[in-house]
Amino acid sequence: xxxxxxxxxxxxxxxxxxxxxxxxxxxxxxxxxxxxxxxxxxxxxxxxxxxxxxxxxxxxxxxxxxxxxxxxxxxxxxxxxxxxxxxxxxxxxxxxxxxxxxxxxxxxxxxxxxxxxxxxxxxxxxxxxxxxxxxxxxxxxxxxxxxxxxxxxxxxxxxxxxxxxxxxxxxxxxxxxxxxxx
Amino acid sequence: xxxxxxxxxxxxxxxxxxxxxxxxxxxxxxxxxxxxxxxxxxxxxxxxxxxxxxxxxxxxxxxxxxxxxxxxxxxxxxxxxxxxxxxxxxxxxxxxxxxxxxxxxxxxxxxxxxxxxxxxxxxxxxxxxxxxxxxxxxxxxxxxxxxxxxxxxxxxxxxxxxxxxxxxxxxxxxxxxxxxxxxxxxxxxxxxxxxxxxxxxxxxxxxxxxxxxxxxxxxxxxxxxxxxxxxxxxxxxxxxxxxxxxxxxxxxxxxxxxxxxxxxxxxxxxxxxxxxxxxxxxx
Numbered sequence: 001x002x003x004x005x006x007x008x009x010x011x012x013x014x015x016x017x018x019x020x021x022x023x024x025x026x027x028x029x030x031x032x033x034x035x036x037x038x039x040x041x042x043x044x045x046x047x048x049x050x051x052x053x054x055x056x057x058x059x060x061x062x063x064x065x066x067x068x069x070x071x072x073x074x075x076x077x078x079x080x081x082x083x084x085x086x087x088x089x090x091x092x093x094x095x096x097x098x099x100x101x102x103x104x105x106x107x108x109x110x111x112x113x114x115x116x117x118x119x120x121x122x123x124x125x126x127x128x129x130x131x132x133x134x135x136x137x138x139x140x141x142x143x144x145x146x147x148x149x150x151x152x153x154x155x156x157x158x159x160x161x162x163x164x165x166x167x168x169x170x171x172x173x174x175x176x177x178x179x180x181x182x
Numbered sequence: 183x184x185x186x187x188x189x190x191x192x193x194x195x196x197x198x199x200x201x202x203x204x205x206x207x208x209x210x211x212x213x214x215x216x217x218x219x220x221x222x223x224x225x226x227x228x229x230x231x232x233x234x235x236x237x238x239x240x241x242x243x244x245x246x247x248x249x250x251x252x253x254x255x256x257x258x259x260x261x262x263x264x265x266x267x268x269x270x271x272x273x274x275x276x277x278x279x280x281x282x283x284x285x286x287x288x289x290x291x292x293x294x295x296x297x298x299x300x301x302x303x304x305x306x307x308x309x310x311x312x313x314x315x316x317x318x319x320x321x322x323x324x325x326x327x328x329x330x331x332x333x334x335x336x337x338x339x340x341x342x343x344x345x346x347x348x349x350x351x352x353x354x355x356x357x358x359x360x361x362x363x364x365x366x367x368x369x370x371x372x373x374x375x376x377x378x379x380x381x382x383x384x385x386x387x388x389x390x391x392x393x394x395x396x397x398x399x400x401x402x403x404x405x406x407x408x409x410x411x412x413x414x415x416x417x418x419x420x421x422x423x424x425x426x427x428x429x430x431x432x433x434x435x436x437x438x439x440x441x442x443x444x445x446x447x448x449x450x451x452x453x454x455x456x457x458x459x460x461x462x463x464x465x
Contacts, residue, residue, distance in 0.1 A: 097433070109408070114379050122376060125330070130377050132334035132370050134433045173433040 023158070030159025033152055034061075042139070043101045045088040053089075062111070062166035063103035064090035073098050073177050083139070092139055098174035099137035107165040112157075120157045124148060137173055206284075212294040212303035215280055216243055216265055227350035229361035232437075232445035234320055236270040242346055255348045255389045257340040262287060266343060272318035277326060278303050281336065281343065289342050291332035320443045331439050338369040338376065339385060353388035359455030360386050360395055362448050366437055373397065382419070402456070403463055420460060424453045 034040070044055035045065050059065070065088060074084040074093035083094035090101045103111040112120070115130075122131020127142040129135075136142050148156070209215050216222075222241040230238065244250070245263035252258050264283040270276050275296045282290050293310070294303035310328035336342035349356070349364060356364065368385030370377055383401045387394035407422040417425075427449040429435040435444070 116376075116379065118376055119379070126334065128330075128334060128438070132338065132377065132439070134438045137433075172431075175431045175433060 026155050027159050027162055030155035030157070033148075033156050034159055037145070039104065042089055043104050045090050047088075059166055059168070060163060061104040061160070062168045063170040064088065064100035066110075066169045066171070070098055070100070070171070070174070073174060076177075092137075094138060095176060096137050096173075097176045099140070100170050100173060101140075103166065103168050103170050104160050105163055105166045105168075106161050107167050110167050110169040111165060112160060113165065115157075117154060117157050121150065121153045124153055134173070208280075208290070208292045208305055210305050212267075212278055212280075215267075215282075215292075215294075217241075217267055217278065217280075219243060221246070222267075225346060225351065227345040227347075227365065228355065229350060229358075229365035231344070231365050231440075232448055233270060233440060234443045236272055236276070236319075238271070239269045240345060241267045252348070255353075256387050258343070258347060260341070260343060264343075266346065268345070272316055272324070274300065275303075276314075276316050276319070276324055277306070279332070281332075289336070291329050291336065293326055293329075293332075295326065323442075325440070325442070327440060334439055335369045335437075339372055340374065344369055348388035349386055353391065356386055356391060357395070357455065359452050360398060362451055363398065366445075366448065370437075399459060399463070403460060420456045424449065424456060427452060 039061060040055045040057075043061045043063055044057065045059050045062070045068075046053050047056040048054075064070075064086075068086070068088060068091070070086065070091050076095075077084065083092055085092055092099050105111040106113045108114055119130050123129060123136065124142070124145050125131065127136050127146065222243045224239065224241050226240065243265045245261060248261035248263065250258050250260055250264075260283050262283050262285045266281045267278050269278045277296065278294045280292045280294065282292075284290060293306040295306050295314075296303040306326050308329045310331065311326040314324045314326050315322060316324035336344060341347070344350075344365070349361075355361070363384040364386040369375075371380065371382045372378065372385035373383050381401060383394070383397040385394065386398070402420045402423065405419040407417045407419045423436075426434055426436040428444055428446075430444060432442075435441070
């Protein structure tokens with residue numbers, strides 16, 4: 001059997017990726033970081049349970065539910081209030097328009113399934129989608145999260161790859177009602 | 183809504199920060215970067231990047247006795263010490279951006295803001311300025327990009343120099359729409375960069391322009407976009423491209439960085455090419 005250098009490199013890389021994903025301590029650390037960093041607070045839709053509002057862990061980290069249609073920003077509150085949250089805690093309306101929390105599950109079509117570690121790290125570091133697209137909007141605490149170390153971000157992304165995939169297509173953000181520049 | 187405006191500006195400005203620190207301090211003034219040296223050579227790329235209608239001038243300076251290794255036609259190798267400047271002006275110069283190759287082969291990026299009297303330009307903060315007041319700019323506002331934003335575009339292709347390349351200066355001219363897509367989209371949307379997973383190849387090749395044009399057609403036509411049309415159906419990629427070029431929505435328009443105003447002429451050029459190519463391929 002012939003093996004080219006390129007294919008050997010590809011196998012080595014695949015093995016490295018698999019080893020990372022399968023490393024239980026790394027996955028456990030990622031789970032810990034995701035839990036204490038509050039990712040579920042916004043990326044898991046909230047429902048009203050027997051103890052009041054709580055994250056619906058059957059839809060863990062799947063982002064704003066696609067069936068929950070939001071078509072325009074909320075009425076702007078008077079100062080000192082500045083933003084409005086949807087009942088699911090997955091959509092936020094403010095001076096920037098409406099932001100929807102992303103699907104962080106590994107679903108290949110609607111989640112992070114096709115993202116690479118670099119895409120994820122670049123996003124958190126830069127505050128832009130994929131590190132080079134549109135800005136990540138409030139209330140995502142990018143200002144703080146960009147201080148995660150590379151190891152942290154690898155652990156988080158590794159853990160996110162192990163959670164149940166949920167097919168849920170989150171809408172694009174909505175612009176402000178009267179966008180600047182018009 | 184002063185509080186609201188300030189908060190969102192502050193939040194978003196912080197969001198684009200976070201660039202890795204430079205290995206050595208950047209000069210505080212443009213005049214200390216080598217700008218103005220008689221050896222600086224001006225150049226004009228064939229397919230300019232749309233920058234909201236700003237007037238632009240560009241220069242390159244190679245260290246004495248060095249030259250560019252052009253053996254890889256689509257990835258020219260610039261010697262350490264290479265510097266390029268690009269000036270953006272509305273009525274008068276606003277900023278001059280610098281790209282420099284360091285001794286270790288890495289690149290660094292900076293922006294210098296011109297003083298009102300035009301004497302010199304001072305180093306801008308690495309986070310940029312989102313709403314820099316500039317008379318003559320659209321809405322009187324101008325976005326000074328962060329160094330992370332510089333990297334977002336310039337570190338997309340194999341070589342971070344985008345306007346000084348074989349495609350831009352030496353190769354036989356491309357169909358204008360492909361040249362436009364190359365210059366305005368191809369630095370991110372190429373086959374090898376960080377968002378190669380999107381599988382949208384708009385960068386063109388001087389080494390094999392037929393192959394790159396074919397890759398562009400293959401990635402645009404007969405493909406469903408991940409974006410949805412109003413009724414929730416998968417939209418055609420060739421439609422979505424044009425839609426996003428015409429969009430004024432800051433979150434869905436393309437390109438996402440350095441543009442606030444739609445380039446109607448450029449979008450019309452691409453739209454006409456897409457219509458024509460689509461008809462040819464469906465015959």
